[in-house]
Amino acid sequence: MYAKIYRPRPSAMSSGRANAQHWVLEFDSDEPHAIDPLTGNAISTDTREQIRMTFETLEEAVAFAKANDMPHRVHGSTDTKRIPRSYSENFDFNRKLPWTH
Structure with a gap:
């Protein structure tokens, strides 16, 4: 089982960069996930x-x-x-980029 080290991308729903400056270490699972028959959620026995x-x-x-x-x-x-x-630059008269909508 490998540890994955990466820098998470900021959320697309906000313009902030609060959680994008640190590095994260997570474990990749080698085992496939099973489906819980009662709830339909993916379950795993690997707690890492x-x-x-x-x-x-x-x-x-x-x-x-x-x-x-x-x-x-x-x-x-x-x-x-x-x-x-x-x-206010969205409404400039001499806008260099065209509207996209």
Whole structure:
């Protein structure tokens, strides 16, 4: 079972970047999920899937995995380029980009 180290992407429902600055260590499951017949939820007997650890830097997460002899994979993150704009720029007369709706 590999530990997956990645930086989570910010939510599409907000413009904030509060949870996008830290690195997360999670475990990938090797076992397939079973379906609970009563509720229809996916269930698993592997409790390591429930562990989610956060670190300030990538180096801290990799050092923790190596110190505890965990095989790990680092998934790189692509930072999106943000163009700072004000709300009033949506209604400019000399708008460079056309309306999209």
